[in-house]
Amino acid sequence: MKNRNLKPAWLKKSLYLCLTAALLAGCSSDDGKDGTNGLNGADGAAGAAGADGNGNQDPSLVTTSGYAFPSDAIFVAPNAQDGDNITADLLLALFDAPAGSTVVMPKGSFVVDETITVANANELTLTGYGITDTKLDFTGATGDDAFRFEAGLDITIRDFGVYEANKNGIKVVGVNGVHLTYTATIWEGALEADNGAYGLYPLQSQNILMEHNYARGSADAGIYVGQSNNIVVRNNIAKENVAGIEIENSNNADVYNNLAVGNTGGILVFDLPGLDQAYGGNVRVFNNESYANNAENFAGGGAVSIVPPGTGILIFATSGVEIYNNTLTDNETSAIEIASYFLSDADVANYPANYGGTMANGWSPQIKNVYMHDNIIKRSGANPRGTLLTDIVNGYTAPVALGGKGETMPAILYGGIGELLSNAGALAAFNGLITDQDAIDDGVNYNPYTAADLICANNNINDNEAAALPQFPDVNIGLVYGTDPTDNAPANFDGDGNPVPTLRSEPLQGNATLLNCTLDRLAPTEVTFRGKTYGCSGDDLAEPACSL
Structure with a gap:
């Protein structure tokens, strides 16, 4: 087995607690600290305001994550008091901001009552003083989005929290170069539709590049990237959303060193029909902690x-x-589920009528x-449920006398129906x-599966401890539909x-034959931002997770 670079359990938990503290209380991280050096980070402190001859910073001009404001920063409503409405000041500061501007929102808790839209910005940095030091309350605001960035190049959004957005917290559309770091989007209170x-x-x-962010309470996805290319999502916390982290119809994405906890589903990778970018791929999900994602949908x-x-x-x-x-612990249905679209819509005969337009562009129900x-x-399958899997759950967990298998829900569950139909x-x-010729060139087809197409x-x-064995005696790989038509x-x-x-x-370990195959490893993703490179082939070359 490959070197897994495993940390002791107590150390991993301590690191996640430190990560939570870093996001919500403001302690610095290695990536933020090294932000001026070569490939390591986007926004350094050279030329920052308030530096003395020894390079020491005025603490009032540095964020809790360690980002120092440049000397030409634009300060929004610097004398605002807690509870003030800073909407007009913020819109004015961001209107036609010159290329390379840094716009600093004030320290404190403030009201914003309409969408803040920024169009065609070039190397803009929008920052507050920290996730909990600059808190923006959008309760009752007009517009779907709290912040909306449209088009532009190399935009940094950092060091503030967005609360109670009408629909979306921070939306970025059609931008080449996005750095979201030390931001939070939060809906407090009950988890509601x-x-x-x-x-x-x-x-x-x-x-x-999305790193060191926190998302809580989203009725869709807390941390989401859709119809995009060249993506790194690392060192974030997604807590108590429907989907913690989601990559949708996107190509070349690395999702690593994140914590997904208390969501309905921790980490999702979807291709959905009917979107402008019809399909995605080359997505790596690694070295994440997906823990107790048991919230009702x-x-x-x-x-x-x-x-x-x-x-x-x-x-x-x-x-x-x-x-x-990845470490997958206390998820009550399954640790990993893999399903074709046929599990959601089994009406195969009507796919040409219902999805023909998007299938022409390369979307496929297959996986x-x-x-x-x-x-x-660890401890997977304690209380399996969900409408997508109702029949499957009953088939596995119902007593043998009632036609079920009488076993714990498989920790790794593959639907298999699409592969069976293709074969x-x-x-x-x-x-x-x-x-679509690009789709054809990318190998989108409905032929019988080759060795390179398999689910392995x-x-x-x-990793169940002895005390868990009475409740979790079977830690299995499951296959709903056999894939061999003969x-x-x-x-x-x-x-x-x-x-x-x-x-x-079959048992997860040992001589299992279900899904027992290997595939070529996928290539790491590289993000280019302001002339620097990020990810496992960029600034994280020395990151242990990138050597696995």
Whole structure:
């Protein structure tokens, strides 16, 4: 087995507590501290305001994360008092801000009563004094978004908290170069459908770096990237959202060193139909802690409304995903779930009518090339549930006398129906729907699965302690539909040619044959921002997670 660079459990928990403290109380991190050096970070302190001859900073001119304001910074409402409305001051400061500007929001708690829109900014830095030092209350504000950045180049958003946005906290659309760091989006109180949808929300953008952020209470996704390319999401905390962290219809994404806790689903990778960027891939999810994501699903609608409570990681209708070295603990349905879109919509005959337009551009209900390895799984499946998996749950967990398997829900669960249908030739006609040449060149097809298309799991670790064995005796890999159309033990098709769920399972460790294969490792993602590179082939070359 590869060197896993494992930390003792007490040390890992201490590090996550430190990360929480760093985000909410302001202690500095290595990445923030090294922000002036070469590849290491985006925004250094050279030329900062208030420096004496020895380079010491006036603490009133430095954020809690250690970012020092440059000498030409623009200060918004510097004399504002707690509770003041700073909307007009903020809009004025950001209107047509010159390229390279740093705009500093005041320290304290303030009211903002409309969307703050920034268009076509170039190397803008918008900062407060820290996540809890600059708090912006959007309760009752007009507009869906608290902040909305449209187009532009190399925008940094940092060191403030957004509370109670109408719909979305910080939305970024069509920007090349986004650095979101030490920000928070928070809906306080009960987890309800009328909370805002998205917390941190880059969309249709590229070169996105999201680090040291905190999101709580989103009725869709707390930390989200959609229809974008070249993405690094690292060292964030997503707590008590429907989806903690979500990558949707996006290419080249690395998601690592994050904590997802108390969400409905911890980390999601989706490809959904009908979007401008039809499909994504080359997504790596590694070295994350996905812990106790058992919140009941409080989404008001949309795709995340299908996410089963108790999900550590969910891969849904997307291909080219590597999941490794994650620690998945106390997720009550499954640690990892992998499903094609057919699990949500089984009406195969009507796919051309319902999804033909988006399938022409390369969206596929299939899921291919997913490699799960070297993950640590503990206490999975204590209370499986969720409408997407109702029949599956009953099939696995119901007593044998009632037609079930009488076992703990599998910790790794693969649907398999799309692979079965492809291998049987039942989807071959869908190939004729694909007209986008890029999709064809990228290998989007409905042919029988090759070795490179498989869903593979190996070297995953059952880390249950002895005390957990009475409740969690079986830590299994599960397969809902067998993938071999010629297999009749038991038969994967009934007499009318309809696929039949056979609910197979085997122990996670040992000589399991289900999903026992290996795939080529995916390439790391590189983000380019203000002339520097970020990620495992950039500033994190020495990061242990990047050597796994």
